[in-house]
Amino acid sequence: MSASQPSEWTAAQLAQAVKRGQLELRYQPIVDLRSGQIVGAEALLRWRHPALGLLPPGQFLPVVESSGLMPKIGAWVLGAACRQMRDWLPLQWRPFRLAVNVSASQVGPDFDKWVKGVLANAQLSAEYLEIELTESVAFGDPALFATFDILRDIGVRFAADDFGIGYSCLQHLKCCPITTLKIDQSFVAGIADDARDRTIVRTVIQLAHGLDMEVVAEGVETAASLDLLRQAGCEAVQGFLFAKPMPAAAFAAFVKRWRGVTMNVNEPTATCC
Numbered sequence: 414m415s416a417s418q419p420s421e422w423t424a425a426q427l428a429q430a431v432k433r434g435q436l437e438l439r440y441q442p443i444v445d446l447r448s449g450q451i452v453g454a455e456a457l458l459r460w461r462h463p464a465l466g467l468l469p470p471g472q473f474l475p476v477v478e479s480s481g482l483m484p485k486i487g488a489w490v491l492g493a494a495c496r497q498m499r500d501w502l503p504l505q506w507r508p509f510r511l512a513v514n515v516s517a518s519q520v521g522p523d524f525d526k527w528v529k530g531v532l533a534n535a536q537l538s539a540e541y542l543e544i545e546l547t548e549s550v551a552f553g554d555p556a557l558f559a560t561f562d563i564l565r566d567i568g569v570r571f572a573a574d575d576f577g578i579g580y581s582c583l584q585h586l587k588c589c590p591i592t593t594l595k596i597d598q599s600f601v602a603g604i605a606d607d608a609r610d611r612t613i614v615r616t617v618i619q620l621a622h623g624l625d626m627e628v629v630a631e632g633v634e635t636a637a638s639l640d641l642l643r644q645a646g647c648e649a650v651q652g653f654l655f656a657k658p659m660p661a662a663a664f665a666a667f668v669k670r671w672r673g674v675t676m677n678v679n680e681p682t683a684t685c686c
């Protein structure tokens with residue numbers, strides 16, 4: 414495979430990457446601020462390019478989407494994530510959920526059947542899976558709520574990812590089956606210095622709680638932001654303050670070492686991968 418620039422990837426190169434087993438997942442912990450425990454992880458896609466090394470999704474997902482390969486790559490992601498979660502079950506992390514990003518092009522009227530099939534193949538119980546949808550997919554099309562509801566009924570959780578940067582119809586927010594709002598990191602980054610970001614974050618937290626949803630703040634990088642989020646009643650956080658996304662074995666070792674949120678915030682984070 415030639416070392417093309419990211420913008421030049423072709424669909425054929427990406428299809429080959431899947432076939433050659435060059436896709437990998439990284440796992441970033443989600444920490445509950447009430448218990449101080451790691452209560453989940455988000456699975457994040459990487460491409461181990463033979464010449465360029467490990468590439469983040471921003472460098473190849475746009476081509477995956479535009480070339481129509483997202484369903485194929487998304488199927489690999491969900492299958493691999495569910496198998497990994499099943500392999501972690503003997504470690505008895507409870508409560509624990511694995512959050513998997515799902516793109517708009519993977520969602521349709523048969524979404525529930527597809528997800529159930531992947532869970533069955535991986536022999537994983539639905540309660541360990543959280544599906545992350547961007548705001549526009551989560552709230553945009555009420556015709557899809559039925560397929561989400563079927564999965565909710567068997568225990569799958571749903572998160573609206575990057576909340577605040579898309580367009581949400583508040584009418585749909587009322588009746589969609591979303592369990593978690595993930596506040597976009599662009600608001601979280603400014604929370605300690607920008608009063609407007611603080612207002613937005615606090616308001617989103619109140620909105621979520623009023624609708625019986627939990628809040629995860631993404632992109633938490635400093636102890637000051639963590640304190641403000643805790644004061645605002647945010648349930649859970651994710652960010653480089655705790656750890657960067659890691660390979661599965663490093664993640665399991667990280668959970669084993671974890672002694673609670675207050676004791677860990679000043680320790681160095683895991684190495685970036």
Ligand code: C2E
Pocket residue numbers: 441456457458469470471474487490514515516545574575598631632633634651652653654658
């Ligand atoms: P996302 O779902 O919002 O994931 C969070 C992104 O923020 C990840 O970037 C993560 O590494 C990064 N992040 C986490 N904590 C911090 C922090 O404290 N500071 C900063 N600056 N960044 C932080 P990543 O892994 O590069 O993924 C980027 C995006 O690519 C994801 O954003 C998601 O939209 C998409 N993506 C990743 N994996 C998949 C996948 O398997 N399927 C689909 N459809 N999309 C994916």
Ligand code: MG
Pocket residue numbers: 455514545574
């Ligand atoms: Mg996400």
Ligand code: MG
Pocket residue numbers: 574575595597631
């Ligand atoms: Mg996000």
Ligand code: MG
Pocket residue numbers: 575598
């Ligand atoms: Mg994001």
